[in-house]
Amino acid sequence: MTTETKARLAAAEPPLPKPVPQARQSRPARLLQAARSALAFALKAPMTLGFVVLLLGIALVTRTTGTDIDDTLLRRVGTGAAALADGRWWTPVTYTFWCVSPTALLATVVLALVLLAPAEHRLGRAATAGLFALCQIGGALAGAGLIELGSRGGDLWLSDARTDVGVGPSVGIVGVGLALSATLTALWRRRLRLVLITGALLFPLYDGWGHDVMLLCGAVIGLLAGVLVWGRARRRRERGPSPTAPDIGDADTGDTDTGEAADGPDAGASRGLDGGRLRHVNITSHAETRVLVALFVAATALGSLLAWLSNSTSGPLALYNELFVGQGPSASDIATTCAGAAATSSECLENRAEDLLAGSPAALVLFVPALLLLIVAEGLRRGRRIAWGAALVLEAGFAVVIWRYTAYIVLPTLDASAPGATDLHRFVIRYSVLLVVIPAVAIVVLLLTRGHFNVRAPRWTLLKLAGVAALTFVVAGACYIKFGYDARDQFTPEPTFGQVVADFPKRLLPPAYLGPLNVPDAAFIPEGGVAKALYEYTGPVFWVITLGGLLLSFWRSTAKTKEGAETDAGNLLAEYGGSTLSYMTTWPGHAYWISADGTAAVAYRVIGNIALTTGGPYGEPAARAAAVGAFAEYCDGEGWSPCFYSVTAPAKEAADALGWSSVQVAEDTVLSLPGLEFKGKKWQDVRTALNKASRADITAQWYTFPTAPLAIQEQIRALSEEWVADKGLPEMGFTLGGLDELDDPLVRCLVAVDGKGRLHGVTSWLPSFEQAAPVGWTLDFMRRSADGFSGVMEFLIASAALGFQQEGARFMSLSGAPLARVDRGSQPEGLQRFLDVAGRAMEPVYGFRSLLAFKAKFQPEYQPMYMLYPDPATLPAIGNAIGRAYLPHTTPGQLMRLSRKLVG
Secondary structure (H helix, E strand, O other): HHHHHHHHHHOOOOOOOOOOOOOOOHHHHHHHHHHHHHHHHHHHHHHHHHHHHHHHHHHHHHOOOOOOHHHHHHHHEOOOOOHHHHHOOOOHHHHHHHOHHHHHHHHHHHHHHHHHHHHHHHHHHHHHHHHHHHHHHHHHHHHHHHHHHHHHOOOOHHHHHHHOOOOOHHHHHHHHHHHHHOOOOOHHHHHHHHHHHHHHHHHHHHOHOOOOHHHHHHHHHHHHHHHHHHHHHHHHOOOOOOOOOOOOOOOHHOOOOOOOOOOOOOOOOOEEEEEOOOOOOHHHHHHHHHHHHHHHHHHHHHHHHHHHHOHHHHHHHHEEHHHHOOOOOOOHHHHHHHOHHHHOHHHHHHHHHHHHHHHHHHHHHHHHHHHHHHHHHHHHHHEEEEHHHHHHHHHHHHHHHHHHHHHHHHHHHHHOOOOOHHHHHHHHHHHHHHHHHHHHHHHHHHHHHHOOOOEEHHHHHHHHHHHHHHHHHHHHHHHHEEEEEEHHHEEEEOOOOHHHHHHHHHHOOHHHHHHHOOOOOOOOEEOOOOHHHHHHHHHHHHHHHHHHHHHHHHHOOOOOOOOOHHHHHHHHOOOOOOOOOOEEEEEOOOOOEEEOOOEEEEEEEEEEOEEEEEOOOOHHHHHHHHHHHHHHHHHHOOEEEEEEEOOOOHHHHHHHHHHEEEEEOOOOOOOEOOOOOOOHHHHHHHHHHHHHHOOOOOEEEOHHHOOHHHHHHHHHHHHHHHHHHHHHOOOOOOOOOOOOHHOOOOEEEEEEEEOOOOOEEEEEEEEEEEEOOOEEEEEEEEEEEEOOOOOOOHHHHHHHHHHHHHHOOOOOEEEEEEOOOOOOOOOOOHHHHHHHHHHHHHHHHOOHHHHHHHHHHHHOOOEEEEEEEHHHHHHHHHHHHHHHHHHHHHHHHHHHHHHHHOOO
């Protein structure tokens, strides 16, 4: 709402209170509560917890919790093709109860808790146990059979894998996870399958051990079992009697595509109704396509990183690991190539240079291709057009480099006269083709899905990114050339100026790329301190700045408000109003979305990639429901995920019809003003406060802060500063106003002042409009003096209610209490339970529950306020966005004090 609009609506009047904190729970009570929660979780998944305890117990007994499993024990309990061929028939069972290393044990425990526990809860204990046994044993037998067949067929990889012996229950756990996916909604089904199937493929291709082949077979068994058994039952439910109101727990919200994505920023609003009824607006399939493509593009980097982390050369694609992260030459390679007079040969210098880089900060350069792929994949996930173009270029470049690497480096080094040379030659060719096919397929996928990547960065962002990269290149190059040539005596052999200049680009490229790109070999290596510093740090400095800038350009999102949108939104607010929080949308920091027909508006702020709204849509009442879906389509087109925060039941109903998730985040407290009287026993505290104020010669006076006497303004500022200083904690914002929000001609302040002009308390009230006139008021700012009379807040609220009643207002809201709600008899689950626990934890600090209890004195009508979101996977990002919205200027010291108060 612009200043001009506020000036036209100008009116003036008063305020609200602050709660007395409840007695905080003692530490033993909090520990007991945590123990009860842990016990409740254990009772829901006893089989999973029992299995985890068994794994840890066996590891302790066999002393494998801190070291890798003993080779003798591994041969006795592990399974594989050779083990079964040798008659160790029991190993498909015994290999379940050991892990090969402490890291594998930790990963297995986490995997079991993440996949087995939900499966046990959803599928049942018996079905989960049966599935686990089927996938674990069946995966071992099928994997061993596949390895045996490949070995007899002459495949070098599977021939090597035949003698492998593996242990670990991950085969069965992944199988159960894929079977579980068949019971989930389309959104979670696709995501769980993507993660598990991608991992099940990457491990055998890049890690390549026999156990990885069994993992892939167990995954296939679990996937088929889930599709055949639970998938059919799910599809029957989905074809049930209610095609327009799917069950939130099982509906395929992502598969009910009813229209294309919005064509423009405000498109979709007029399409939000179909025959007068709210229809489904599919934004998940659009976003999921981006996720699928991003994951596919990232797979190459993930695979190479996996091979590097496991230090494995067994996988068929691990041969090309050094194209992405590199392994560096061995000590024997350096000794052989640098013996005697060959110490200054190009081959010796190249090996010594690679060895020097591998053991220094310059090793970051080895990871640049993998990191670049992952950053571009993040841009694809966010729908960025520039990331789509970068992915095309990168995939094409990788295909060329892989082909040249095979043709000019790998194949020429094979000894044609060595035993098995023909088989090795075929092996290299076969898997080189596979490795080239991967980027080729990625290019095809990118071209086919081009329409999903339509989020364009502002021109100044691209220019700034290009400028930063170019400037970094120039500065890094100038420093390397200038100081390198000055310290040329610290290189061996001593280079010329031209050689120093030619060497600079090599500092920016992974060594393994120099050969395929026909870059000349290393001409010199550093020996002295300055030379080594330049040699080791030039590449990392350049890539840290460049890759960091690229990631920030993908990561940061900026809300874009059309010219005149703020005025249009303010006019809609003044004409039609909204919820009790809608006036907060006029506060600074908001962007405004206006529906295509101009009948509804949404105020939001973009934090990360979350478009966080302040309340629900406002404007014409009939247009608000459709605005939920239309705004979501707009966000999807911008690469954001929408989150409607602190909305009321009508907005929740619109989101429910779209298949969204919701959780209660606050409790609004509303008083109906017509007929309000402070009579009867239930109003005793309020009458006492009014009488006490009268005896103490304290009066309630209405002001607007801009026009209040200077003495009143200064006392309000002092009172607020005293409150903040006393807390020593960050003052919250977002839906909680402060002094800046008080300085508004339409916000009315009610202050309690005694006969000497001393301020005892202050409250502020935000208007709710209809036809440009206030019809209700919402409490916002509340401060009371530490040594003022005790009932000042009750006095101010009661006085405000009587004053608004005389003016003809219909309602008064005491505003929402965040992370607090009344008990309606339902048992909270999942996220709701977590928020309840968070509310209890923050009670000693901010007193939200005490505030709700205080408001109960005024006998309000309780109205739940919800958070609505289409994608549960974005909850961590939503939590970060809400935290940053409420605490935007928190200092490290305040965070430390907040942490101590929460924990202590």
